[in-house]
Amino acid sequence: MPTHGFNGLAAMSHFLEQLPKHLQEIAERVNVLTPEAILTTPRIKFMDTRSCELDTCVHSCSPEDVRILKDAAAKWLAETPVSADSLFKIPARLKWSRVGFGCAALDQCTGGGVSIRGITEICGNSGVGKSQVLLQLSLSVQLPSTLGGLGKGVAFICTEDAFPSRRLLQISKAFEARYPEENLNFLGNIFIEHQYESEPLLDCVSNRLPQLLQEHSIGLIVIDSVAAIFRLYTDFDKRARDMRRMVHALLSYADKYDCAVVCSNQMTATEETDEARMEDVPCLGLQWANLSRTRMRISKVPKQYKQGDQLLTVRKLEIVYSPETPNAFTEFLITAEGVVNVPKPSRPMPIKRKLT
Amino acid sequence: MELKTAKCLKYAKSPKIATDIKGLDTVLGGGLKQGKLYELVGRSGCGKTQLCMRLCLNVQLCKYGYTGKALYFDTRKDFNPARLKELAEELAARPNVGHMSGLAPTATEMLRNVFYVDCHTAAQLVAGLLNCHKYLERQPNIKLIIVDSISFAIRSLNHVFERTDLLMELHNIMRTLQTKHNLTFVLTNNLAYRRKRRRFELEAVLGKKHSMIINTRIWLMKHDCFIGKRSRTKRFICKLST
Numbered sequence: 034m035p036t037h038g039f040n041g042l043a044a045m046s047h048f049l050e051q052l053p054k055h056l057q058e059i060a061e062r063v064n065v066l067t068p069e070a071i072l073t074t075p076r077i078k079f080m081d082t083r084s085c086e087l088d089t090c091v092h093s094c095s096p097e098d099v100r101i102l103k104d105a106a107a108k109w110l111a112e113t114p115v116s117a118d119s120l121f122k123i124p125a126r127l128k129w130s131r132v133g134f135g136c137a138a139l140d141q142c143t144g145g146g147v148s149i150r151g152i153t154e155i156c157g158n159s160g161v162g163k164s165q166v167l168l169q170l171s172l173s174v175q176l177p178s179t180l181g182g183l184g185k186g187v188a189f190i191c192t193e194d195a196f197p198s199r200r201l202l203q204i205s206k207a208f209e210a211r212y213p214e215e216n217l218n219f220l221g222n223i224f225i226e227h228q229y230e231s232e233p234l235l236d237c238v239s240n241r242l243p244q245l246l247q248e249h250s251i252g253l254i255v256i257d258s259v260a261a262i263f264r265l266y267t268d269f270d271k272r273a274r275d276m277r278r279m280v281h282a283l284l285s286y287a288d289k290y291d292c293a294v295v296c297s298n299q300m301t302a303t304e305e306t307d308e309a310r311m312e313d314v315p316c317l318g319l320q321w322a323n324l325s326r327t328r329m330r331i332s333k334v335p336k337q338y339k340q341g342d343q344l345l346t347v348r349k350l351e352i353v354y355s356p357e358t359p360n361a362f363t364e365f366l367i368t369a370e371g372v373v374n375v376p377k378p379s380r381p382m383p384i385k386r387k388l389t
Numbered sequence: 390m391e392l393k394t395a396k397c398l399k400y401a402k403s404p405k406i407a408t409d410i411k412g413l414d415t416v417l418g419g420g421l422k423q424g425k426l427y428e429l430v431g432r433s434g435c436g437k438t439q440l441c442m443r444l445c446l447n448v449q450l451c452k453y454g455y456t457g458k459a460l461y462f463d464t465r466k467d468f469n470p471a472r473l474k475e476l477a478e479e480l481a482a483r484p485n486v487g488h489m490s491g492l493a494p495t496a497t498e499m500l501r502n503v504f505y506v507d508c509h510t511a512a513q514l515v516a517g518l519l520n521c522h523k524y525l526e527r528q529p530n531i532k533l534i535i536v537d538s539i540s541f542a543i544r545s546l547n548h549v550f551e552r553t554d555l556l557m558e559l560h561n562i563m564r565t566l567q568t569k570h571n572l573t574f575v576l577t578n579n580l581a582y583r584r585k586r587r588r589f590e591l592e593a594v595l596g597k598k599h600s601m602i603i604n605t606r607i608w609l610m611k612h613d614c615f616i617g618k619r620s621r622t623k624r625f626i627c628k629l630s631t
Contacts, residue, residue: 075554354434
């Protein structure tokens with residue numbers, strides 16, 4: 034499904050114009066006009082003359098012609114390979130930048146935060162704090178890059194409950210107190226959308242999201258949560274196809290506009306056949322696991338921390354798989370100020386005794 | 390085309406790319422051979438991309454003076470240059486790494502010999518592979534091509550017949566490159582549940598035709614490593630340590 038804008042149409046006609054006449058006719062006869070479509074259409078479709086009328090003068094199309102056509106399309110589209118060494122220099126290096134969480138323990142554990150490449154999935158049982166972490170991410174992405182953010186806005190798609198705007202206001206006040214010199218209007222850069230069903234969600238992702246990305250500078254796309262929509266399907270084939278469509282659309286935007294994509298997922302219980310134990314696994318099965326690049330899991334730890342007169346349960350973030358960081362885990366707390374480190378307990382200094 | 394005797398083929402010493410998994414290397418006869426198509430299959434997070442990055446570095450340090458460069462086609466954006474640099478530094482710090490090929494490359498040199506192509510769509514992957522013969526003219530020393538992952542690129546098309554046609558065209562292109570330039574190809578694939586009579590079994594994606602064309606399929610499960618074309622016919626090779 035081509036999503037070319039005005040520039041794409043101009044480029045497409047430019048590509049066809051520079052080909053010799055008989056190749057242009059071959060492409061137009063089969064109605065395959067863009068270089069992408071030429072490369073993904075099988076050879077046989079160009080040479081198939083069954084659909085033509087007998088009385089029209091049909092130019093025969095030889096395999097050599099198809100080969101030349103495809104080679105021309107490949108030359109038009111292809112990128113030259115760059116050495117891995119040059120990926121550390123500035124224009125390419127920005128493709129591997131990260132969005133910090135605003136909390137030192139989480140940033141250290143995930144190697145700097147959420148990566149811009151690919152989809153990051155945060156899974157966990159209900160009530161462990163996934164939405165809190167997502168809210169904190171939406172604020173920290175607006176900080177400038179010296180402080181770990183990207184200096185861009187957020188597109189937040191809510192599929193479960195109403196967006197927790199009061200909680201966002203509370204955390205944003207804590208952020209303003211921490212970074213007063215930045216003077217950012219945190220709440221003004223977050224664009225929220227509520228979608229509760231799959232077809233409207235896919236429509237929003239394919240049509241309205243690219244318009245938003247063109248008009249405002251967005252650094253983070255959040256979908257909270259992906260499981261609520263796709264768990265309602267009964268036809269698994271359609272579910273797989275819709276998931277893939279949505280993910281490919283999101284990845285193309287992430288690539289074009291350099292923004293991170295984070296989705297949150299729920300957990301479901303399953304019985305391991307060889308161990309006969311009930312274990313929690315993330316929802317949506319292997320189809321979704323194959324599409325996400327990094328998976329992090331948030332869970333509650335049976336430890337509690339006393340702050341003032343409240344007892345807060347300690348949470349744990351664990352990296353299940355990621356291409357660049359080892360499987361580390363870290364602990365954090367959720368307080369009125371958002372997501373913070375667990376403070377170290379202060380001990381009295383040991384008294385040094387002289388050995389006589 | 391000349392006819393060769395089996396005895397002459399047996400004693401021909403061809404260079405192999407080590408995979409650093411001991412049991413696997415023993416079974417493969419030293420490592421990945423030239424001119425063959427290998428496929429790595431496994432769940433997400435089992436280490437396919439890490440093994441691919443490791444192979445990119447190992448191709449530069451083979452025995453018998455066979456040093457080659459690697460070309461990496463990335464469709465899933467799994468590649469991370471920082472991680473490749475870590476692996477290269479760890480490899481360069483080992484004491485006996487240079488004696489096999491007679492060179493002692495540094496981490497930066499090893500990184501310079503790995504070429505990276507970022508493919509956003511299936512069409513760009515086809516374009517990249519079609520242009521390979523041009524890259525090979527400029528860099529005739531490329532011996533290993535990695536496509537990570539081919540299933541992600543093919544599955545971005547919506548209809549099954551489009552996918553099969555495109556996959557066969559890709560195989561055609563890869564086969565010409567294999568025979569003409571004697572390159573080793575490594576593909577990465579995913580697992581999915583397929584219904585077999587009444588139960589569901591884990592099988593590699595992309596179908597039976599594809600599994601007939603590849604030479605060897607290496608399964609990387611959680612702690613074990615297997616070789617075989619289908620889930621039922623796969624043979625246990627060794628335990629994976631990490």
